[in-house]
Amino acid sequence: MKLLRPALEAGLLDALPSLPSINLEARPPTDLVHVAVGTSPEKTQRLLEWTFRRFRCREVVLIHVHRLSQTIPTLLGNLPANQANEQLVSAHRMVEWGNTKKMLLRYLDICYRSQVQPKIILVKAEHVQSGIVNVVNKYCIQKLVMGASPVYCLRAKPGSSKAIYTLKNVPSFCEIWFVKKGRLVWMREANEINFASTVSWTETLPGERKLERPEVRNLSHFNNPKESAFLIDSISQTASGVNLDNSTLSPISSSSTYFRDAKRSPSHTNSQEQLEALSGRLIGIIDEAKTAKEAASADLSKCMELKFASAKAFNMVKAFEAARLREIKFREELEALLVATKLQKDELINQKNKIVEELEGALSNVVILDDHYHQVVHLKDEVASELDKVLSSTANLELENQKIQHQKDEYARQIARLRCNNHVTSKICNKFIGFGNDSLDFKEFPLSDLHAATFGFSDTFKIGQGGHGCVYKGEMSNGSVAIKKFHHHSVQGQQEFQHEAFVLSKMRHPHLVTLIGACPEALSLVYEYLPNGTLHDRLIRKSMTPPLDWKARTRMIVELSGALLFLHSSKPEKIIHGDLKPLNIFLDSNFHCKVGGFGFCELVPEMVASGFRLLRQNSGPKSSFAEFPYSDPDPEYQRTNILTSKSDVYSFGIIVLQLLTGRPPLGLSTEVRRAVLSSRLSTVLDRNAGEWPKDVVGKLAEFGLKCTNMNSCKRPELTPTVVKELEQLYTMQERPIPSSFLCPILQEIMYDPEVAADGFTYEGKAIQEWIASGGETSPMTNLRLENLNLTPNHALRLAIQDWLSQPLQS
Numbered sequence: 001m002k003l004l005r006p007a008l009e010a011g012l013l014d015a016l017p018s019l020p021s022i023n024l025e026a027r028p029p030t031d032l033v034h035v036a037v038g039t040s041p042e043k044t045q046r047l048l049e050w051t052f053r054r055f056r057c058r059e060v061v062l063i064h065v066h067r068l069s070q071t072i073p074t075l076l077g078n079l080p081a082n083q084a085n086e087q088l089v090s091a092h093r094m095v096e097w098g099n100t101k102k103m104l105l106r107y108l109d110i111c112y113r114s115q116v117q118p119k120i121i122l123v124k125a126e127h128v129q130s131g132i133v134n135v136v137n138k139y140c141i142q143k144l145v146m147g148a149s150p151v152y153c154l155r156a157k158p159g160s161s162k163a164i165y166t167l168k169n170v171p172s173f174c175e176i177w178f179v180k181k182g183r184l185v186w187m188r189e190a191n192e193i194n195f196a197s198t199v200s201w202t203e204t205l206p207g208e209r210k211l212e213r214p215e216v217r218n219l220s221h222f223n224n225p226k227e228s229a230f231l232i233d234s235i236s237q238t239a240s241g242v243n244l245d246n247s248t249l250s251p252i253s254s255s256s257t258y259f260r261d262a263k264r265s266p267s268h269t270n271s272q273e274q275l276e277a278l279s280g281r282l283i284g285i286i287d288e289a290k291t292a293k294e295a296a297s298a299d300l301s302k303c304m305e306l307k308f309a310s311a312k313a314f315n316m317v318k319a320f321e322a323a324r325l326r327e328i329k330f331r332e333e334l335e336a337l338l339v340a341t342k343l344q345k346d347e348l349i350n351q352k353n354k355i356v357e358e359l360e361g362a363l364s365n366v367v368i369l370d371d372h373y374h375q376v377v378h379l380k381d382e383v384a385s386e387l388d389k390v391l392s393s394t395a396n397l398e399l400e401n402q403k404i405q406h407q408k409d410e411y412a413r414q415i416a417r418l419r420c421n422n423h424v425t426s427k428i429c430n431k432f433i434g435f436g437n438d439s440l441d442f443k444e445f446p447l448s449d450l451h452a453a454t455f456g457f458s459d460t461f462k463i464g465q466g467g468h469g470c471v472y473k474g475e476m477s478n479g480s481v482a483i484k485k486f487h488h489h490s491v492q493g494q495q496e497f498q499h500e501a502f503v504l505s506k507m508r509h510p511h512l513v514t515l516i517g518a519c520p521e522a523l524s525l526v527y528e529y530l531p532n533g534t535l536h537d538r539l540i541r542k543s544m545t546p547p548l549d550w551k552a553r554t555r556m557i558v559e560l561s562g563a564l565l566f567l568h569s570s571k572p573e574k575i576i577h578g579d580l581k582p583l584n585i586f587l588d589s590n591f592h593c594k595v596g597g598f599g600f601c602e603l604v605p606e607m608v609a610s611g612f613r614l615l616r617q618n619s620g621p622k623s624s625f626a627e628f629p630y631s632d633p634d635p636e637y638q639r640t641n642i643l644t645s646k647s648d649v650y651s652f653g654i655i656v657l658q659l660l661t662g663r664p665p666l667g668l669s670t671e672v673r674r675a676v677l678s679s680r681l682s683t684v685l686d687r688n689a690g691e692w693p694k695d696v697v698g699k700l701a702e703f704g705l706k707c708t709n710m711n712s713c714k715r716p717e718l719t720p721t722v723v724k725e726l727e728q729l730y731t732m733q734e735r736p737i738p739s740s741f742l743c744p745i746l747q748e749i750m751y752d753p754e755v756a757a758d759g760f761t762y763e764g765k766a767i768q769e770w771i772a773s774g775g776e777t778s779p780m781t782n783l784r785l786e787n788l789n790l791t792p793n794h795a796l797r798l799a800i801q802d803w804l805s806q807p808l809q810s
Contacts, residue, residue, distance in 0.1 A: 034061045034121075036132050036146035041106040044147070046182035048107075051145050052114050054177070054184075059117045062107055063144075065131030066100055066124050068093070129165035136170050144170070148178035148185055357678070364677035368670070375710050379639075443517035445526060450474065450483055450519050457485060468493030468599070473529060480529035481516060488523055496599025497523050503575060503598045511563040513586060513596035530594055532587035535655075539582055539662055547688035552591055553659040554696060554730045559593040560585070561723045564652055568645045568718055573603035578643050580651035582658065602643050632665035636712045646712035653707020653715075660700060662686030669708040676701055695748060696729050741800050745770065745779055750800060753793040757785045761793050 033055050037044045051060065071078040072092050081089055104120060111118035121139070125131030136144060148163035163178055167188060170176065175190040453474030454461045464471035469486040484500075486493035497518075504515035504525075514528040532538070535556070538548055548556075567575040577584075577598065584597030632654050634647040654665045657672050661684050675684045681701055685692055703726070709715050716722060743750045743763035752764035758778035762770075770779060771788050778785055 031142055032059060032061050032119075033057050033143045033145060034063055034136075034141045036063045036065075036144065037107055038064075038128075038147070039103060041103060041110065044107070045110055047145065047147050047179050048110055049114070050179050050182050050184070052116055055143075057116065059119070060111065061119045061121060062104075062111075063121045063132060063135055064100075064104065064107075064123075065128045065135075066096075066122060067126065067128065068124065069096065129162040129169075132162070132166055133169045136174050141174055142190065143175050143177075145177045145179060148180055361674075361678050364674060367677065368674065378711070443526075445517050445519045445524075447519055447521045449476070450485075450522055450524055450526075453481065454483060468496055469523075474526075476526075478516075480531075482527045482529045484525045484527065486523040494523065497525065499601055500525055500598045503601055503603075507567075507570065507575070509563060509566045511559045511593050511595060512566075513594045527596070530586040530588050532589065532591060534583055535585040535587060535593070536582035538587065539658060541688075547686075548591070548659075550689040550692045550696075551730075553689055554700070556585075556591075556593050557656055557659060557700065558723070558726045558730050560595070560652060560655065561718060561726050563593070563595045564648055565718045565720065565723050568648070574645065576602045576604060576643055576645055577648050577651075578602055580648055580655070582655060585655070632668070634712070635710055644712065645718075646715050649707050649715045649718060650712070652718075653704045656700060656704035656707065660685060660692075660697060660704065662688060669705060672701060673705055676705065699729055738803070740796070741803065750796070753796045753800070754790040755793050756790060757787045758783070761796055764790070764792075 033051060035048060035051050037047070048060075051057070068081075069092070070081055072081055072084040072088050074084070074088065079088075100122075104122070107120075108118055121135055123131050123135055125134065132144075132146070135141065144166075146163065146166065167176065173190050176188045178185045178187070451457070453476050454472045457470075457472060461472045461474065462470055463473045463482070469484055472483045472485065474481050474483050486497045488494075501515070501518050504513065508514075513530070516526045516528060518525050533542070533545075537543075538545060541547060564577070564580075567577060575598075577595070578600040579597050580595070581597075584595065586594040586596055588594060632651075634650040636650075637643055637647045654668065657663075657668050658665060661668065661672065663671075663684070663686075672681070672684060675681050681697065685697065703716075706714070706716050737749055740761075741749050743753075743766055744760060745766040746763055748763070750761070750763045753761045754764040754767060755761050756767055756778070758781055760778070760780050762779070767779075767790060776785055776788070777783060
């Protein structure tokens, strides 16, 4: 293998010491396949593989144009080569030639692997395309393979690509193959004879030369006038170099298509004549060539015009495509801007809703504060009005206090005598209570039975403890019982014993604790044993007891309302519990409520004026559970010290709110009222109760807030109607509601059914709001109503009332 290096600078051989060189005077055969290779062997490998498959050649010539970089990299950046010092330029050139050497060795390796003998033409040029054209012209290359874009002939601008430049400037005798990614894109065939390779001089005799003229084809097929001119110039130069004295040319007819060998004649005159004839014919051929050249020039002009027209059309298409792409990009930007605007709009709406919610909360707080202010003003007026009464009755109260103190001393002396004698009878207890010699309806147990049931009141059997006594679990012949033992040394405990013994001996109700008997000697009461403890224990989940679900809590509210209605409706005296709280509400084995703790109750005769107390408490009720205080006494009772039935209603309302929320009572009504006003009731509900029905929880919360009103006059009375409405809340959830009882608009049970013109029955308020809002079509059929008249459906109302009045099923 030999390396062809025309027009290289002197340092190139030193940069490629491992490559053998070739005599620069030698030329590669022009019929060999020449391949123009670039600086990337990876991209050019497919071009070489295509050449080896296409020509099945054993020898190939590689053409590489080396471009010297115009800038030199330094620590301060790139500098132009003409401004850098010679040492930097020389060092950088050595690096460039080293990279070129590595690249050429890789090309050689590719050829060797394909069993092809390579030769290399390495030239230096400022532009790659001009270097390729110079090599083709210098070495008269007839077969050239080079890479090109698949659509270079349509899309590239004139002179903007290497392939276009090469196609326009390479002589037409060179056949060119354009290949892209291992596939032939286009091929330009040769349409001119290479005289440099076909015309040669051979010596025949000493001092004589023979002109072997090549076959000259018809000149009319040349499209390029320059090519015709090149052919004519070549013939002229060849003819001018002939020694006419030593050679003769045979006459050539006008129709001859080639030059024949000239015959030698001994006569000098004949040779001169033949030469003149030949010159005349040569002039004719030149004229014909000029004519053909002019025709070719005209054809070329037309071709160039068509080419420029097609280029202009392509540029217009390209401009339209660019405009379309810009429009698509602009549309995408607009869509992105629209999406961002929508997101910003949604964010602003969310901020607006949040601000509105905060404003509503602030307005609700203002309403609450205003309500409190009016209440304070009202209380101030009441206090001012009653202050005069208090001042006027101070003397009477002092006299009454003296009488009470006298009675208290007398009771204390009597109790002391009883303790000394250790004999207490039921009649004496009745006398203590103040009801004469009325007999009590309970069984009296001797002290020995209680000792036997509790093993001498052992702490092992103690299940509870209060401020005035302890509760023990005992075992008697009838089963388990609860024994409440009051302290002998506590006057308050003695009064609780008397109150509970009297009230529970006279009263029987499914939701009041059952008094089995009493032991006056031990100041002890015997109750039925309730295994599930108190409501207080269940709400705080003492000992990890399971929580109560919402159905059980609703049922308990109904049961408590029935028990309070029974106490407040008793005759001849109305019973006011006075200490209603979760600690005094007991649960049996089926989790039904039983109200106890009647030690602070009061009996109010039906004909006695409101506020007069027949039995008076010495001190108010106290809670013994500091960690979870389930007592929130009536504020009005704390202010006036007068116990009424509305005090029980207040305590019942607190219990209702506790069952809904599972929270302590202090400040509970204010918290629930704030949640209702801000439509956030679900945030304060007890999640352990499960999913509350919205209609049930809404009505129970409203009822609880009414019961806990600061003004007792605004609290509801516990009447049979109120209790029945509470029962309906529970029964509606326990049994399915007939679909005919539900309003099609509200999907709730109807209390005022009315028939519209479409024949359907709706809740009166709902259909009236529908019509008032401009609805002239049927809510069910979406058809226009014939009229807007409404007719009450009395039959359906009676059926709904009968269904609601059915008794509560346990």
